[in-house]
Amino acid sequence: MDLVEIWNVLAVGLVRGGLYAQMALMLALMLGVMSIISMVNGELYMIGAYIAYFGFSVFGLNPLLAIVCSALVTFLVGAILERGPLAVMRRRAGEDWYLNTFLLTVGLSFFLKNAAMLLWKSTFRGIRWYWEGTVNIGSIGISMDRLVALGITAVTIITLQLFLRNTRLGRAIRAVSQDERGAILNGINVNNIYTLSFAIACMLGGIAGGSMLSILPASPYMGTMPNNYAWLVTMLAGLGNVGGAVVGGFIIGIVEAIAFQFFGEGWPNVISFIILIIVLVIKPSGLFGTSVKGVWER
Numbered sequence: 001m002d003l004v005e006i007w008n009v010l011a012v013g014l015v016r017g018g019l020y021a022q023m024a025l026m027l028a029l030m031l032g033v034m035s036i037i038s039m040v041n042g043e044l045y046m047i048g049a050y051i052a053y054f055g056f057s058v059f060g061l062n063p064l065l066a067i068v069c070s071a072l073v074t075f076l077v078g079a080i081l082e083r084g085p086l087a088v089m090r091r092r093a094g095e096d097w098y099l100n101t102f103l104l105t106v107g108l109s110f111f112l113k114n115a116a117m118l119l120w121k122s123t124f125r126g127i128r129w130y131w132e133g134t135v136n137i138g139s140i141g142i143s144m145d146r147l148v149a150l151g152i153t154a155v156t157i158i159t160l161q162l163f164l165r166n167t168r169l170g171r172a173i174r175a176v177s178q179d180e181r182g183a184i185l186n187g188i189n190v191n192n193i194y195t196l197s198f199a200i201a202c203m204l205g206g207i208a209g210g211s212m213l214s215i216l217p218a219s220p221y222m223g224t225m226p227n228n229y230a231w232l233v234t235m236l237a238g239l240g241n242v243g244g245a246v247v248g249g250f251i252i253g254i255v256e257a258i259a260f261q262f263f264g265e266g267w268p269n270v271i272s273f274i275i276l277i278i279v280l281v282i283k284p285s286g287l288f289g290t291s292v293k294g295v296w297e298r
Contacts, residue, residue, distance in 0.1 A: 007142070009254075010257070011142045013250075013253045013254030013255075013257030015146045015149055015253070016252075016254075016257060017249050017250035017251070017253020017254055018149060018150050018154070018250070018253070019208055019212055019226065020226075020232075020233050020248075020249035020250075020252050020253050021157060021246045021249025021250055021253075022205070022207065022249070023041060023042075023226045023227070023229060023230035023249070024230050024233035024248060025160065025201075025242060025249075026202070026204040026205045027041055027245070028239075028240055028241060029198075029242065030197070030201050032177045032240030032241070033173055034194050035098045035240075036098070037098070037099070037102040038101065038105045039102065039227065040109045040227075041201075041205055041226065041227045042109070042223020042225070043109050043116075044074050044202045045205040045222070046112070046113075046116060046219075046221075047073065047074055048073070048074050048209030048210045049070070049210060049212070049216070049218035049222060050125070050209075051066070051069050051073045051074070052066040052067050052070045052211075052213050052218075053125045053126075066210065067152065067207060069210075070206040070207060070209060070210030071207045073206065074202045074203050074206025075199045075202060075203040075206070076199070077202060077206075078198050078201065079195055079198070079199040081108065081198065081202070082195045082198035082199065085108070086101065086104070086198070087194075087195075089104060109223075109227075113221060120218075122219060125218040126213065126218070127214055127217075128145075128214060146215065149211045149212055149215065152211040153208075156204065157246055160200070160204070161243075164242070169193075169196065173197055176188060176193045176194075176197075177240070205226075209222075209223075232272060232273070232276055233248040234248070236248045236279055236286055236287060237286050237287055237288050238285055238288045241286065243288065244286065244287060248287065248288075255271060256268035256269075256271070259272075
């Protein structure tokens with residue numbers, strides 16, 4: 001491999017890894033704070049892609065503003081889902097509500113997919129942003145859409161980390177994830193933190209869908225693959241580990257790009273799952289996992 005091929009593989013791996021990291025962050029927040037076994041992650045990704053598409057192509061919004069709209073709408077959808085069906089289940093099922101969330105989110109996933117199919121049919125809706133072309137770094141080029149997607153991923157991850165570490169709400173989220181009862185005794189409203197955490201997690205999926213729209217066009221079933229990889233990366237990194245999810249996402253993205261370059265189509269998935277199996281055999285808690293509260297202790 002020459003330098004250009006190495007750079008192309010690295011660029012593809014970083015863009016893939018950015019998508020996987022954002023989706024894994026989404027799931028890690030749900031698991032780490034609420035112990036939710038969520039299967040609706042991909043559908044929030046799908047909603048974000050559609051919002052960005054219609055914002056850009058129908059309403060003529062600036063591409064970045066269209067992605068911001070994706071973030072806002074999916075944040076609102078996440079808050080509604082948590083305050084609605086999830087909160088009702090939490091009140092009625094008590095401590096057993098964690099396991100029931102799996103069935104509930106599977107049902108929500110089917111509902112959102114079929115609603116999207118009824119509204120927008122199976123047509124793929126892709127766009128080209130204003131920033132077409134290639135950026136040359138020395139003698140090596142990278143397409144603008146991939147560079148922008150990677151930049152948005154980096155900004156999103158850094159912003160989330162700063163929010164969790166340096167703001168009062170972020171510290172409250174971390175407190176609930178570490179010791180829910182202790183957080184309650186310190187006056188933290190756990191229900192509000194649940195809603196905020198779930199909404200932020202859904203927003204991450206929406207941003208991923210919007211920022212990847214020029215590479216992966218919107219369609220009703222586009223969220224299946226990101227949801228599967230969210231679980232793969234989360235299990236590889238360690239259930240509920242937010243920082244590990246970022247590293248795990250980029251590891252899988254780069255490994256897949258290398259596997260595709262050397263072995264061809266179909267092998268990236270095989271190699272990713274082989275790596276997951278090996279890691280779980282050697283370290284069942286994942287690469288960065290320690291103990292995870294909630295359903296996993298039960």
